[in-house]
Amino acid sequence: MFKSVLVANRGEIACRVFRTARRMGLRTIAVYSEADAQAPHVREADEAVLIGPAPARESYLDAAKVLAAAKQTGAEAIHPGYGFLSENADFAEAVAAAGIVWIGPKPASIRAMGLKDAAKKLMIEAGVPVTPGYQGEDQSDETLTAEAARIGYPVLIKAVAGGGGKGMKRVDRPEDFADGLASARREGQSSFGDPRVLIESYITRPRHIEVQVFGDQHGTVVHLHERDCSLQRRHQKVIEEAPAPGMDAATRKAVTDAAVRAARAVNYEGAGTIEFIADASDGLKADRIWFMEMNTRLQVEHPVTEAVTGVDLVEWQFRVAAGEPIPLKQADIPLNGWAMEARLYAEDPANGFLPSIGKLDHFRMPEDARIDTGVEQGGEVSQFYDPMIAKLIVHEDTREAAAEALADACASVEVWPVRTNAGFLVRCLEHPRFVEGDVDTGFIAAEETELADRPDEERDIAAVTLFAQHHYEPGHLIGNDFGPWDATTGASGFRLNGEPRSRWVVSVDGRSVEKNAISAQTNNSTWLVGEGESIRAAQYLYGEWGHGSVFVGEREFGQNRIGEDLVLFDAGTAVLVTRPRYGASASGPASDGSLRAPMPGKIVATPAKPGDTVTKGQPIVVLEAMKMEHALVAPFDGMVGEITVAVGDQVIDGAVLATVKPEGKE
Missing domain, CATH: 3.30.470.20 (ATP-grasp fold, B domain)
Known part of the structure; x- marks a missing residue:
């Protein structure tokens, strides 16, 4: 077994790999960008090396810098995590050429499965069922448009080198195909350096089923059962679980056998995932599940497999990379209970x-x-x-x-x-x-x-209680202190030495709420809030300083004073409670037609031009940020006034990118 491991990644996967490495007594090495200098994965490692500026292409995606860090620190092995360089065959080869252990599959396996079109052809040869579609070499607009028509709409356009939902576009109508194709190509080029695409038939009730496979250097390939990753939003997984609901024994055997055949077809070593698409219109059936792609790395959702099998998949990765056999035989890999994972x-x-x-x-x-x-x-x-x-x-x-x-x-x-x-x-x-x-x-x-999310009466009562408590109880005032005649609170009914009784107007995440509130106990821990017969008792309780709860009936709301903010936490939803901002005017595209950048990013397309007539929802400017494209669309029917940016421009949060004038206005 090697003695040290460098993780060529960041964030939660770097911390996850370090956790197993420490348990196994390995020295841990982190790499980090300037933006991550204070990140937990840097602090948790035994040693850390700065490899470049914040943009990933200048740091985490720079193979030469990662290799230099490995040589500088004497790392004996490199774990790529997922994303970044994890499925880069050239990087894997460079690692091996430098005499460093690559914790992943052989470069040939990565190449065989790295391009979705080639992988589908290989799977057909291996007898693995694949989704109907087109994965040819001809990438002309004319051919792709014709193939989409042959397959029949709706279709799915997918970047051949894609993953994680990037470079994937559903198209329902022929007239939308050109825009979907252009967007898929841009994301494929931006994220993977490859604009080529394939086209698949879009299954109207698809389930996303995947099988965890593992191979070693001795020719053994096993599976660790299936996961269901169907709960997705715009092709990004949200909630995953293992096993898959509705999966009977016969269907499980069919899909896991197909996954093992797929892995053996490329002489697979290490952790990998065979992803299938299932037609769920009539439940899960063995003859309605098709190969979609293979991820030649550890998956984000690997913890649910670890939970139901009791296996530490990172430890298996280490052992297999070091030449050891897979620790368990297929028959000895359990499937116990049910595990679920949510991505925050x-x-x-x-x-x-x-x-x-x-x-x-x-x-x-x-x-x-x-x-x-x-x-x-x-x-x-x-x-x-x-x-x-x-x-x-x-x-x-x-x-x-x-x-x-x-x-x-x-x-x-x-x-x-x-x-x-x-x-x-x-x-x-x-x-x-x-x-x-x-x-x-x-x-x-x-x-x-x-x-x-739907704000309701109980949330409003909790918000008024929180606001009233913090603005009346001595020592808990925030911002400006409020007296009994303060116009902002609308205080009324004040009596010297009496309990606070007021008409409160507060802002709950920008929505104005107005209610009567009276303190029912001298310690101000219970308030009566509401109107007429709908008066409700709300109890305010402190835990540690600045944190506690507000109870309305049996419903509990977390609350916290964070800096100058009062924040209510309602079943995971954070709600800001403040004074109303009187005299503020509406802003944003719905009111004046200005399209503002919702976050810093790079302009990757301007589908419209000044003077164009546009309909509500039509893309005007496309911004790339946090590895995804975000289209800023016309807020109403009208005409494009001006576009203040060009492709390639970097923009700041809130910058006006374009304007749209309503129909009938010049």
């Missing part, structure tokens, strides 16, 4: 799921779940990297218990001021269709209305 993203569901960046002033994770993360309180979510900030994993005896435990864990998440999808995850996990196992990759899109 730094994104704002209330604002179109746009990525959210900035400093983590408050970061509190649940204690009754496995948490894999690479950030911490006081750290920062950067614009340069993936928006996933943590994974929450639970393991229970049954699927129902696992879903309930994971929902509870997500509901306990408290993050501020960076916005997260924790509340959205709770609503997904508690949705009746998910609980019943009735999911496919279109679940989130189909249930979008039901999954949206």
Whole structure:
């Protein structure tokens, strides 16, 4: 066994690999960019090397810099994690040529499975069923358009070197094909350096089933059962589980046997995943599951497989890379209970799921779940990297218990001021269709209305209670102190030495809420809030300084004073409670037609030009940030006024990129 390992990655996967390495007594080495100088993975390593500026192409994707760091520190092995250089065959070869152990498959295997079109041809030869489609060499617009028509709409355009949903576009109508093709090519070129695409038939009720495979240097290949990764949003996985709901023994054997054949076809070594697409219109059937692609690396969702098998997959990676045989025979690999994983993203569901960046002033994770993360309180979510900030994993005896435990864990998440999808995850996990196992990759899109956050009366009562408590109780005032006649609170009914009784007007995440509130106890811990017959008792309790709870009936809201902010946490959703901002005018595209950058990024396309007549929802400018494209669209029917940016421009958060004038206005 080698004595030291360098992880050519960052964030939660670097921390995850270090955890096993330390347990096995290996010396750990981190690499980091300037943006990650204070990141946990840097601090947790025994040694760390700065390899470049924040942009990944100048640091984590620079193979020469990573190799130089390995030589400088005397690293005996390199673990690539996932993403970045993990499926780069040239890098794997360079590592081996430098006399360093590559913890991954052979370069030939990476190449064989790295391009989706070539991989599908190889699988056909190996007798593995594949999705109907086109994976030819002719990449002309004319040929691809004709093939899409032959396959029949809807179709899926996929970058041949893609992964993680990047370079993947669903097209439902022939007239939208050109735009979808252009976008897939741009993302393929930007993320993988390869603009080529393939086209597949889009299955209308698809389930995403994948099988964890493992091979060693002695010719053994085993599987560690399947995972279901069907709960996705725009091809990005959100919740994963193992095993797959509705998978009977016969279908499991068919799909795992196919996965093992696929791995053997490329003489696979190490950890890998064979991904299948299943037509779930009539349940899971062995003859309705097709090979989609292979990921020649460890997967983000590997913890659910670890939970149901009891196997440390990173330890297996180390042992196999060192020449040892796979520790267990196929018959000895168990499948116990049910595991689920939720991906906590730094994104704002209330604002179109746009990525959210900035400093983590408050970061509190649940204690009754496995948490894999690479950030911490006081750290920062950067614009340069993936928006996933943590994974929450639970393991229970049954699927129902696992879903309930994971929902509870997500509901306990408290993050501020960076916005997260924790509340959205709770609503997904508690949705009746998910609980019943009735999911496919279109679940989130189909249930979008039901999954949206809905402010309610109890949340408003909790918010008013929080605001009133902090502005009346001595020692807990924030900002300007409020007297009984302060016009902002609308105080009324003040009596000398009496209990505070006021008409409160507060802003709850920008929404104005107005209610009566009276302190019912001298210690100000209980408030009566509401109107007429709808008066409700709300109890305010402190825990540690600045953190506690507000109870409205049996419903508990977390609350925290974070700097100058009062924040209410409602089942994972963070809600800012402030004074209303009187006289503020509406802003944004819906009011004046200006399209502003939602975050820092790079302009990659300007599909419209000044003077164009556009319809509501039509793309005007396309911004690339946090490894994904974000289209800024016309907020209403009208005419493009001006476009202030050009392709290649770097823009700051809030910059006006274009304007749209309503129909009938010059």
